[in-house]
Amino acid sequence: xxxxxxxxxxxxxxxPLASFRLLFGLAIFGTxxxxxxxxxxxxxxxxxxxxxxxxxxxxxxxLGSATYLLFLFCGLCALFFALGLFYRISSSGLFLSFTYIxxxxxxxxxxxxxxVSVVLLMMIFLPAHTVCSLxxxxxxxxxxxxxxxxxxxxxxFFVSTVYFYAxxxxxxxxxxxEAQPLVTWLPGRVDLPILGxxxxxxxxxxxxxxxxxxxxxxxxxxxxxxxxxxxxxxxxCVFHVLTIILFPIGVFPWVMIISAVLxxxxxxxxKNLTRFRWLSGDVGTKGFTRPIKAFSWRMRSTVIVxxxxxxxxxxxxxxxxxxxxxxxxxxxxxxxxxxxxxxEKAGYAQFxxxxxxSQEEWFVQNSDHLTPFQEKQMSFQPDFILEYAHYLKEFYExxxxxxxxxxxxxxxxxxxxxxxxxYVKSDVDLTKCQRGWRHKDWILDFDAPVYGL
Amino acid sequence: MAALLMxxxxxxxxxxxxNLTSDNYDRTHLLTYWAxxxxxxxxxxxxxxxxxxxxSVTDFTQSPTxxxxxxxxxxxxxAYTAWxxxxxxxIGPADAKLLHNHTNVxxxxxxxxxxxxxxxxYSFDLPSTYDIQGLPALDFMLFGRESLTKTxxxxxxxxxxxQYLEELSSYLNMKTQDVVNEWVxxxxxxxxxxxxxxxxxxVNKLANGFVYHYEKxxxxxKVGIPAGVFSGSPLPNRVEALYSDTLSKVxxxxxxxxxxxxxxxxxxxxxxxxxxxxxxxxxxxxxxxGKLLSSAINDQFLIATQHVLTLSMSMREAVExxxxxxLSSFDELQKNVPLLKVDMMQTLNIRIDYVDADGD
Numbered sequence: 001x002x003x004x005x006x007x008x009x010x011x012x013x014x015x016p017l018a019s020f021r022l023l024f025g026l027a028i029f030g031t032x033x034x035x036x037x038x039x040x041x042x043x044x045x046x047x048x049x050x051x052x053x054x055x056x057x058x059x060x061x062x063l064g065s066a067t068y069l070l071f072l073f074c075g076l077c078a079l080f081f082a083l084g085l086f087y088r089i090s091s092s093g094l095f096l097s098f099t100y101i102x103x104x105x106x107x108x109x110x111x112x113x114x115x116v117s118v119v120l121l122m123m124i125f126l127p128a129h130t131v132c133s134l135x136x137x138x139x140x141x142x143x144x145x146x147x148x149x150x151x152x153x154x155x156x157f158f159v160s161t162v163y164f165y166a167x168x169x170x171x172x173x174x175x176x177x178e179a180q181p182l183v184t185w186l187p188g189r190v191d192l193p194i195l196g197x198x199x200x201x202x203x204x205x206x207x208x209x210x211x212x213x214x215x216x217x218x219x220x221x222x223x224x225x226x227x228x229x230x231x232x233x234x235x236x237c238v239f240h241v242l243t244i245i246l247f248p249i250g251v252f253p254w255v256m257i258i259s260a261v262l263x264x265x266x267x268x269x270x271k272n273l274t275r276f277r278w279l280s281g282d283v284g285t286k287g288f289t290r291p292i293k294a295f296s297w298r299m300r301s302t303v304i305v306x307x308x309x310x311x312x313x314x315x316x317x318x319x320x321x322x323x324x325x326x327x328x329x330x331x332x333x334x335x336x337x338x339x340x341x342x343x344e345k346a347g348y349a350q351f352x353x354x355x356x357x358s359q360e361e362w363f364v365q366n367s368d369h370l371t372p373f374q375e376k377q378m379s380f381q382p383d384f385i386l387e388y389a390h391y392l393k394e395f396y397e398x399x400x401x402x403x404x405x406x407x408x409x410x411x412x413x414x415x416x417x418x419x420x421x422x423y424v425k426s427d428v429d430l431t432k433c434q435r436g437w438r439h440k441d442w443i444l445d446f447d448a449p450v451y452g453l
Numbered sequence: 454m455a456a457l458l459m460x461x462x463x464x465x466x467x468x469x470x471x472n473l474t475s476d477n478y479d480r481t482h483l484l485t486y487w488a489x490x491x492x493x494x495x496x497x498x499x500x501x502x503x504x505x506x507x508x509s510v511t512d513f514t515q516s517p518t519x520x521x522x523x524x525x526x527x528x529x530x531x532a533y534t535a536w537x538x539x540x541x542x543x544i545g546p547a548d549a550k551l552l553h554n555h556t557n558v559x560x561x562x563x564x565x566x567x568x569x570x571x572x573x574x575y576s577f578d579l580p581s582t583y584d585i586q587g588l589p590a591l592d593f594m595l596f597g598r599e600s601l602t603k604t605x606x607x608x609x610x611x612x613x614x615x616q617y618l619e620e621l622s623s624y625l626n627m628k629t630q631d632v633v634n635e636w637v638x639x640x641x642x643x644x645x646x647x648x649x650x651x652x653x654x655x656v657n658k659l660a661n662g663f664v665y666h667y668e669k670x671x672x673x674x675k676v677g678i679p680a681g682v683f684s685g686s687p688l689p690n691r692v693e694a695l696y697s698d699t700l701s702k703v704x705x706x707x708x709x710x711x712x713x714x715x716x717x718x719x720x721x722x723x724x725x726x727x728x729x730x731x732x733x734x735x736x737x738x739x740x741x742x743g744k745l746l747s748s749a750i751n752d753q754f755l756i757a758t759q760h761v762l763t764l765s766m767s768m769r770e771a772v773e774x775x776x777x778x779x780l781s782s783f784d785e786l787q788k789n790v791p792l793l794k795v796d797m798m799q800t801l802n803i804r805i806d807y808v809d810a811d812g813d
Contacts (some may be wrong), residue, residue: 110811184799184800184802185802187478187737187802188650188801188802188803189650190478190480190650191480191648191649191650191654200478248651248811249811250811251811252811344799346794346795346798346799347795348790348791348794348795350787350790355685358685360685360686361685362681362682362683362684362685363677363682363683364683365673365683367669376804412791412795413795414795414796414799417799417800419740419741419742419746419796420791420792420795420796
């Protein structure tokens with residue numbers, strides 16, 4: 001217990017956290033601009049007539065054309081956050097608006113958006129604005145060059161968890177023994193200059209698979225070691241730049257490179273941040289004020305909140321153990337677990353609506369209801385399939401004017417280079433199945449004998 | 454077959470692994486072959502047929518005779534058949550100039566068409582006129598009466614009908630030649646130059662267009678919708694070439710064949726086997742249930758063709774009198790959708806969503 005108390009009293013420089021705040025905020029701002037620029041707000045949130053929701057968050061819906069205002073608000077918060085202006089408010093606003101955007105449609109789920117949300121949630125409780133910030137300039141009394149060590153460590157711990165779990169997720173036979181999915185993905189990049197001609201070589205896929213797994217498992221430990229951190233950072237850059245070249249991966253590499261900056265010793269941050277002296281005026285000098293008392297009521301509750309967040313991060317990815325069968329196949333407990341680029345999966349789902357009263361049945365043209373992107377994501381993820389089936393029931397009951405329609409699906413999914421095989425039991429009326437945490441026993445086993453096609 | 458064997462040989466080489474000698478699939482070669490041996494010859498051929506159709510229409514509208522009408526009808530059937538060879542290449546100029554919308558939106562809206570024809574107020578540029586122009590509108594104009602004599606009389610007696618017919622064919626000809634010329638003069642080079650694997654790369658776009666066309670135009674449009682698969686009850690009036698009647702099955706068979714030939718890498722003049730999606734799959738050594746995936750897909754094309762052959766010559770009649778065989782044809786066409794859309798696209802690492810979105 002004493003050790004814990006001692007650790008909680010340890011002090012650290014405020015600079016690493018401040019640099020991180022600045023870079024991270026700008027990266028988010030860049031992401032939002034890119035999203036807007038590419039027309040994705042329209043395409044992903046305004047055009048679709050139906051949105052896939054997260055269980056428990058069905059009430060989070062796009063706001064029509066006001067969705068642009070939401071992005072505008074989020075972007076402004078990101079800028080204020082980066083500059084360290086009205087930090088508590090801007091960080092809270094940024095977390096809430098960014099997370100709201102992510103919850104609007106799970107078609108766009110990406111691990112790195114989730115990563116950003118979790119980091120932002122933690123940042124609300126961390127003093128990242130005490131140096132090199134407009135807040136420090138506004139009220140010099142708020143400026144502190146010293147913060148608690150745990151206030152940086154908790155973020156570093158979270159980043160380490162992400163890497164380590166991403167590495168654990170790669171320790172499966174497909175990844176290690178078959179080099180899947182890289183052996184499927186890489187040959188598509190034969191057009192790359194210089195690297196291209198190696199892309200169809202299977203040893204390259206194996207090298208990248210094993211190298212990637214080793215990288216994820218080892219890099220967090222190297223980053224923590226003072227004598228290795230610079231080499232580790234070079235490794236981080238090489239790895240993530242390679243992923244930028246090979247895959248359409250968005251901002252994820254930048255976010256991870258920025259996160260590695262947290263591990264740098266503080267003198268380096270201080271040196272770099274002197275360029276941003278104009279932000280905070282002269283108050284950026286270190287050590288002019290002591291940290292607030294370690295065991296204030298506020299500090300205690302912050303420690304508790306952050307501990308809960310981290311504990312949740314440690315445990316939640318393991319919820320998949322509760323479900324029988326192949327995780328990659330049924331995807332129950334797959335998301336929010338740092339399973340990044342670990343599988344290649346594609347599917348095809350032909351829905352059939354049956355009207356018992358008139359003995360009619362008809363096929364659904366998915367393009368009548370979903371965008372191509374939504375259709376693609378829906379066709380191999382069971383929770384999407386179920387939600388869509390319920391939507392179809394409602395849709396056709398409204399247009400038919402009577403209830404009691406049943407919805408079935410004839411679906412095929414191919415995983416990691418295996419041939420496509422039947423996915424959902426085609427004789428199950430999906431409208432009778434409910435969303436939730438319970439095991440979805442209407443998904444066929446991965447190892448079920450292949451029949452029909 | 455030669456391509457298949459070659460592909461198989463390649464894939465054997467691949468599985469020996471580890472050495473630097475195994476060949477990468479030459480996408481530039483693939484695109485050059487597609488452009489020069491399949492697509493451009495296909496469009497040129499179609500363009501010539503549309504041009505002859507237009508010439509025969511011009512002759513006919515100047516002096517409406519029985520022989521003239523028969524010539525127009527024949528030219529029409531030949532052009533409609535040739536359209537099946539190129540409609541699956543809905544990219545580049547065809548996509549930009551909305552060739553499909555101006556050529557083959559059916560069923561044609563006969564009430565609106567008659568209105569437009571009588572009042573002479575219409576512009577084929579407008580999306581609202583897609584369903585009163587193109588080949589389906591010509592189909593109605595040329596075959597919409599009970600007999601050849603009645604059709605002839607109509608054109609002899611009504612200058613409005615002659616004028617509308619003339620404008621239909623001249624507009625279609627203009628649109629078509631635009632697309633053909635652009636393919637020949639510039640887009641061919643663009644097409645080949647885009648050998649990358651992004652969503653805007655030619656392999657990606659053409660493969661996506663091919664799968665989309667197979668699923669939407671062939672499987673659903675030509676068979677599923679008239680058979681009532683998507684509505685619960687049969688819709689015989691939704692068949693392609695409704696008025697020329699027996700042409701409908703010819704068009705369906707030709708369309709299946711066009712998809713099959715493209716997939717297999719058979720040139721437009723049917724003399725050469727070259728690279729294409731099927732050989733590409735073989736090159737990657739993709740198997741399914743103990744045989745090559747490409748063979749599984751080819752076999753399924755053949756099975757579907759056999760089912761379609763049992764239909765009566767008129768698809769409308771098939772729907773009305775023997776819809777069970779329509780439904781079984783649909784089922785066989787359906788079976789290739791997951792193979793193409795899931796297995797093939799995944800193996801070729803082509804994203805199906807036509808959107809350059811992020812992944813992780």
